[in-house]
Amino acid sequence: MAELADDVGFLLSRASGIVVRSVNAALSDHGLRVRQYSVLVLVCDSESGLPQREIAATLGLDPSQIVLLVDELERADLVRRAPSPADRRSHLVVATERGHATRAAAQAAATVALDGHLRRLTATETSTLIDLLRRVIDDE
Amino acid sequence: MAELADDVGFLLSRASGIVVRSVNAALSDHGLRVRQYSVLVLVCDSESGLPQREIAATLGLDPSQIVLLVDELERADLVRRAPSPADRRSHLVVATERGHATRAAAQAAATVALDGHLRRLTATETSTLIDLLRRVIDDE
DNA sequence: TATTGTTATACTCTATAACTATA
């Protein structure tokens, strides 16, 4: 990896920066940024809500960061903290009606923004990229 | 892209975060972080130094950010600002002897850290990843 | 007028440590 243009680390952070920036711009119409959005998506896709610890693990963030993200989502009435029936220490983060609706609209906007950056890749190449990125991540 | 695990944006930022974190840890022995390091690499690989504007464009950063990065590298005696013969507004950032030596050692450390995350990918797959990332970036 | 480098500022993201209430 002599050249910077061949450095996977550099390319990853550059690509990530570019994509995150434009997805953030697309999400701003919905009052979201990528981090809040990814929490919302996880919660919406869960059956009966998720404990914050699990959200943190899935997103690779520290649990203390989830607190603030959920605070913001709760303030916007997109999710709420429900008591966990099994463990009184734990909250289950559950999406509200408004949360589900916002997620759908936000996801549509995010997809458009993302697709703009993937338009030079075929569907097969995009799948390959996803597979390769997953294997880099799983390695952690 | 229903699932978060299939979202290229999420995967990119997650992979980038993981790799940057461990490359930063590897570079810390050399008093560098990835952003300073990437400036150093660019400067070392240039024939006769680079104007800051060009560094900014290549790295996708704002010129005002380059000022601080070059300040730090200069303070560590890894680069120096030389007057540009052609344009008195512009400085050419040039690597010092110490800069070249540090770059070599830092690059070796960064490569080890990076390879740790790529070990599940074949050489061909790594090349494919590089190609795909470049095409996502070029699209900007 | 436009461009290079610079300074300043504000905001977001990341990283830790410590605290509380429960288990």
Add this chain to the structure above:
DNA sequence: TATAGTTATAGAGTATAACAATA
């Protein structure tokens, strides 16, 4: 004693705007 959530803080990264010197 360990774990879930929380609070606090500091540092790094990102985004803009404005300015002086020079083109």
